[in-house]
Structure formats: structure tokens, C-alpha cells
Amino acid sequence: MEIPSRVDYTEAAAEMLRKLTAINGPLMFHQSGGCCDGSSPMCYLEGEFRVGAQDVLVGEFAIEGIEKPIKVWMSATQFEYWRHTHLTIDLVDGRGGGFSLEAPEGKRFLTRSRLFTDGEWEILESSPVSRGA
Amino acid sequence: MTDFVSPGQPGSKAVFLPRYDHWINGKFVKPSTGQYFENVTPVTGKVFCEVARGNAADIDLALDAAHAAAPAWGKTSATERAIMLNKIADRMEANIEAIAVAETWENGKPIRESLYVDIPLAIDHFRYFAAAIRAQEGSAGELDHDTVAYHFHEPLGVVGQIIPWNFPILMAIWKLAPAIAAGNCVVLKPAEQTPVSIHFLMDLIKDLIPDGVVNIVNGFGVEAGKPLASSPRIAKIAFTGETSTGRLIMQYASENIIPVTLELGGKSPNIFFNDVAAENDAFYDKALEGFTMFAVNQGEVCTCPSRGLIEAKIYDKFLGDVTARTKAIKQGHPLDLSTMMGAQASTDQLEKILSYLDIGKKEGAKVITGGERADLGGELAGGYYVLPTIFEGSNKMRIFQEEIFGPVISVTKFDGFDNAMEIANDTLYGLGAGVWTRDMNTAYRAGRAIQAGRVWTNCYHAYPAGAAFGGYKASGIGRENHKMMLDHYQQTKNLLVSYSPNKLGFF
Numbered sequence: 001m002e003i004p005s006r007v008d009y010t011e012a013a014a015e016m017l018r019k020l021t022a023i024n025g026p027l028m029f030h031q032s033g034g035c036c037d038g039s040s041p042m043c044y045l046e047g048e049f050r051v052g053a054q055d056v057l058v059g060e061f062a063i064e065g066i067e068k069p070i071k072v073w074m075s076a077t078q079f080e081y082w083r084h085t086h087l088t089i090d091l092v093d094g095r096g097g098g099f100s101l102e103a104p105e106g107k108r109f110l111t112r113s114r115l116f117t118d119g120e121w122e123i124l125e126s127s128p129v130s131r132g133a
Numbered sequence: 134m135t136d137f138v139s140p141g142q143p144g145s146k147a148v149f150l151p152r153y154d155h156w157i158n159g160k161f162v163k164p165s166t167g168q169y170f171e172n173v174t175p176v177t178g179k180v181f182c183e184v185a186r187g188n189a190a191d192i193d194l195a196l197d198a199a200h201a202a203a204p205a206w207g208k209t210s211a212t213e214r215a216i217m218l219n220k221i222a223d224r225m226e227a228n229i230e231a232i233a234v235a236e237t238w239e240n241g242k243p244i245r246e247s248l249y250v251d252i253p254l255a256i257d258h259f260r261y262f263a264a265a266i267r268a269q270e271g272s273a274g275e276l277d278h279d280t281v282a283y284h285f286h287e288p289l290g291v292v293g294q295i296i297p298w299n300f301p302i303l304m305a306i307w308k309l310a311p312a313i314a315a316g317n318c319v320v321l322k323p324a325e326q327t328p329v330s331i332h333f334l335m336d337l338i339k340d341l342i343p344d345g346v347v348n349i350v351n352g353f354g355v356e357a358g359k360p361l362a363s364s365p366r367i368a369k370i371a372f373t374g375e376t377s378t379g380r381l382i383m384q385y386a387s388e389n390i391i392p393v394t395l396e397l398g399g400k401s402p403n404i405f406f407n408d409v410a411a412e413n414d415a416f417y418d419k420a421l422e423g424f425t426m427f428a429v430n431q432g433e434v435c436t437c438p439s440r441g442l443i444e445a446k447i448y449d450k451f452l453g454d455v456t457a458r459t460k461a462i463k464q465g466h467p468l469d470l471s472t473m474m475g476a477q478a479s480t481d482q483l484e485k486i487l488s489y490l491d492i493g494k495k496e497g498a499k500v501i502t503g504g505e506r507a508d509l510g511g512e513l514a515g516g517y518y519v520l521p522t523i524f525e526g527s528n529k530m531r532i533f534q535e536e537i538f539g540p541v542i543s544v545t546k547f548d549g550f551d552n553a554m555e556i557a558n559d560t561l562y563g564l565g566a567g568v569w570t571r572d573m574n575t576a577y578r579a580g581r582a583i584q585a586g587r588v589w590t591n592c593y594h595a596y597p598a599g600a601a602f603g604g605y606k607a608s609g610i611g612r613e614n615h616k617m618m619l620d621h622y623q624q625t626k627n628l629l630v631s632y633s634p635n636k637l638g639f640f
Contacts, residue, residue: 032377033561034607035398035435036297036324038536039485042377049377050384075376077561077607081534085492094481095325096353098378099362103325103353104186108481113492113531 003127004120007059007072012091018065020101031074037097041089041109051132085113135468140238141181147234152183153332155191158198159344165190172329175241175476176467178515184328187352189360195348196366199291199318202345207288207316211266214314218263221338222256228337236302237467239330241476242430244468254596255306261598262314265616279633285626288316289368293361297373298324298478299433305331307613308371315622320348322358326479365389376607394611394621398536399564402557403438406570410447420569424455426593428462428474428521432540436565438593440533441544442556448546456502462521464507476516483517486539489532498526528556554582563605567593
């Protein structure tokens, strides 16, 4: 049985990721929480943000035109509160936040969410998630 | 006609420059790349000035200025520094209306908050740290008859500070006042969403501060914030913001082995016990206001009381009464004194709030009131306004677990003290909390049981200098708004002195 994805991207996000990859090189996401720009998916150069045993790999984006899949991470404690929702990384107008790479482009990645269906949930809850170390 | 004239129109108390450069070594310095970005007011969604787009070269220039100023500044007497802080406070007080208008235009908050809360608190913060540094003393410990341990406070040197956009001036002052009081020089990066009001303030006080003591570099986080946070030339970094950046800043700090202070937000519970509604009196009215505090600053407060916990017996009545109070919130032009709730600070913040209203509904939370964007029409039609929103749901929902940073409260019922504490502490964060009861024993036990740095008891959203503010759990490290913040900006020098004329006898 195929394991449903926990995280997807919109075409607008993919277009920005192609652009940012061309400028910067391979990328990663870490889903933030907390104050101010919290809840933003932060886009960094791959390896810039050190993930570890307390981070969950939520998914990977294989995007046409980008050689290396882009990994999407979240802290394990936050994942416990988010695990029942499917995420979609979208792109909207804005100013970016934190040290996320899209800010100078006048855009910002935004996480949209929906509940998993019962069918998806049943498979996902019996599937292991991998961690950063 | 609004009570205060909008900047850009004749007669406005706040006149912005068309373009702001960096403020380095006591003067405006153009960005090394020559590039600028547009600064928008959330009141109308329109551009009102341009701001320097800084990078690592600009940060280095600011660090050069700060390092050049640091040796002399660090040797000034506490008296001298305190006098400067008091003069800054006096100058701000004399210009309070202009500063308040600038802050409202920059951030979107209602003028009654800028004028009566933010700027007065910022002024008082300078005075508090002027007093604290004057009163601070080292110590002399008599370890034995011939041996004395002297402890001196020394400044760290040059420090970096990254400021959030929700209280652009007040949060800058929370960090600046203790840092310069303690004898440090500062390189400060304002948020790119609100880059200018701190320059407006600096322009008013620039003659009071020696060159190089305070330097401001604008720009995007990745281009200017990151080189500052990762520089080996800062002795400390202070940051207010979210958790991913907080971790990244700690990571950079670990490479340089420097201390950090972090304020990373919360998901603060506001708890109303049954006895709150025992009488329909002034205290009950105060409690209803306390609940409605979620709308302060449009909910863009790290300690926004965004989880309303109401005890079962009074749940229906209390929720009904606070819903009426919430519906009475007057939204309007932020420069009108009668406006209670202004604009969200940026378009991205607006989008994020709307995405949470969406997931809240999808998770099955019930919208009691609000739940959508507000269209205030006229010149405000392009601004970023949201209706104050009450959701009813359960604590496992994401709207109960994540800081929405908007005028949104998620309400749930609890049954007894233990259940209240269980729900209150079922969160990753621990910054603020509110407890409302007429029974001070309950209040005390709740206050001690809640894992949060600040528990407001029969009040909320008060931030007087002298009350320590900071987080438990994932909410951060350090305590601001109190003289203990001086410790975060000082080294301890110990001189261990022997007054004995005799050798030990070992060699």
C-alpha cells in the first residue's frame, strides 16, 4: 500500500524553489513554530539548519527541474500536535521571515493545512517516521 | 478626519523621510549594494518610504563602528550612562505624539496603544535601567581573614540584537536600554516588516548618544540578520521571534561560543474559575475585559491570551458575556483614538491568520464570532484587517497549539483545578498565562502550577518594568524587563586577592 504524503507543494511554491535553487544551491525546509513569523515554513540552504534526533522528516519534494529532493523537517514535539494534518507549502506575497531564503523576492512560503482522511490516517499512523539522527 | 493626521499629509505629527539608510557611527550610511526595499504601512497597504537593503558588508561596517566606540563607552561611569538614558526618556516624552503616530503608521496598531502603552513603557524602560545601573553594585566577599573575592560587573563589549515587528519601538528599547546601560555597544537589526519607526526615534535622540554606541542596519533576515547573528565579532546575540530561527541563532552562537537570549513566543492560557461570576460586579466586568485582551495589538503579542479556559459551571454565561464584549470591539482607522483594534502588521501576517481560520474550521472548531477578514472600506480597503474571532473547540486542535499571532482566541471548558492545570500546561510553550479567581489560594496554587514565566493574576497584558518577562519550555531563554537583564549583558570579573604576607608552605 502506498503511503500518503504528509506534505505537498503548490506550483507557485515549486516555481520559487526552482528559482532559489538556481541562486543558492540545494535547499531544505524547517517548519517553524512560536512567535511572530512562527508557523512559517523556513527555507534554508541544505545543511544550514542542523537537524537531529529531535526533528522529524515530514516529507520530501521531488520537483521537476531540481536535482535533489527538498526535505521538509519539523521538530518532533511540534509534530505531535501537527501529525493529524496534511500540509501544503504555498507561496504568497510578503516579506519572508526569519532567515528564510525567499524574503528578498517579495514572497513568502505559507503552510496551508487540512485534516487527513480516515483512509490516509489509518496508513500513516501505522507507518514509521524518520528522524534527523 | 482622524484624530491624528496620517503621515504624508499636511499637518501630520510624524514626517518620514522618503528614504532611510543604515544608521552607523552616528550618521546615515548608504547600503553597500545601493539597494533599497519598499516599506508599506499596513493601515492602507501603501508604500510610504524606502529602506536600505543591508548585507554582510553593512553589518561589518556597523560592527567596526561599534568596536571602535566600545572601549571608551565601556569605561564611562554608570552615572554618565544613566544620565544619557534619562535624557533619552525626557526627549521621547516631549515628542510622544509624533513617535506614537510613527509607530502606528509603521505597525498598524491603534494610536491609543502607541500613545498610552507602547511609548510610555519604552520611556519608562530607559528610566528603569538608568536607575538600575546607578544602583547596581559589585561585591566584596571576605572568604577568610586574609582573602577577599571582589566581583565587578563589566560590559560584554559589542552585542547583536534582532527585533520583532509587533512592537517595533518597545521591543527595541527592551533590548537596547539594558545593553547600553550596562556599557555595551549595539548593532541592531529591526524587522523588515517594520524597519523605520526606530529610525524615526533615533533621529530625535541622536545628539544624546555617542557615535557608534547604537548602530542600526536594515535588511532581510537572510541577508542582514544572519551575518549579524553568525558574526564572530559579537559577544552576545538577543532575538525575539520564532523557534526555527531561534534554533538557528543558537547554532550560530555555538560556533562562536557566545550567550544568547531568546524570546520565542507562547500559546498562553487565560483561565477563568467559577467564582469569577459569583457576583455581577466590577471584578466580573474586569474579568470580561481580561478575556477580551486577546485583541490587544490585534493579537500580535507573544503572550496573547489565545487559549480561553472557562470552568464548566459558568461556561455558557461567561462565553455569552465575552462574546458580547468581543463584538463591541471597535475596528477602524488606527489613527482614531476611539479605535480599539487596528491593522495586522503585514500582508504575510494577514495570510497566515486567514490560513489558521481555515484550519480551525476544518478541524471542526465552532466560530462563535468573527472568523474572517474585515473590510473597513474607503482608504482602509487595502489594509490588513481581521475580525476579532472566538473559536470553540478542544485543546488538541492546532488552533489551540500554535501561536496564530492574530485576534483569535480558542475557547474550551474545564472541570476543576487539576483539569485546568492539565490543559494549561499541555503546550510546547510557557511564556504567559492568566488566572482569574476571587480566591487567592486558588490563584496562588494555579500561578505556581502553570509552567510559564509570567502568570498574570486577576490582570493581563501589563508590562511594567521591574516584572521579569521570559519563557519556560520552548518559549526561550532569559528574562527581560527586569534588572536581572543586566546580567545577560555583563561579564562577571572576579579579583581573588590575598592580603596575607605569608606563603602557603607548599613549595
